[in-house]
Amino acid sequence: MTAYDAYLTARLLAASGRTDTDAVTTADMDAAADMAGADRPGSGHGRQTVRLALDAITQPRSL
Template sequence: MTALDAYETARVLADHGLDSDAVTHADINKAADRAGAQRPAGSDDRHTVRLALDAIGDVR
């Protein structure tokens, strides 16, 4: 998963009102699909999505 994939996935999650504490693996996979991004390959990728989601939330 690239940084852009993580950001685009996090953006979809944020648009649906989810935060990094509430998001599930299934949520991340669905968001990646909606964003047209690569799905996370493992826990490191999901962590990167959560970090991006936190960053987006801090900007809002």
């Protein structure tokens, strides 16, 4: 899984309201990756990359 695949997957998860990285399941990630046309996160490392991307998209930034 590339960083771009993780970003596309995370973006789709966020758009569908799945923003809690602790609650997102492997099945959620697989479905989002399929819908985004990205590779599925096939390992723990890939799933962690999706979680990091999801956090980056959904966490407020401080200045």
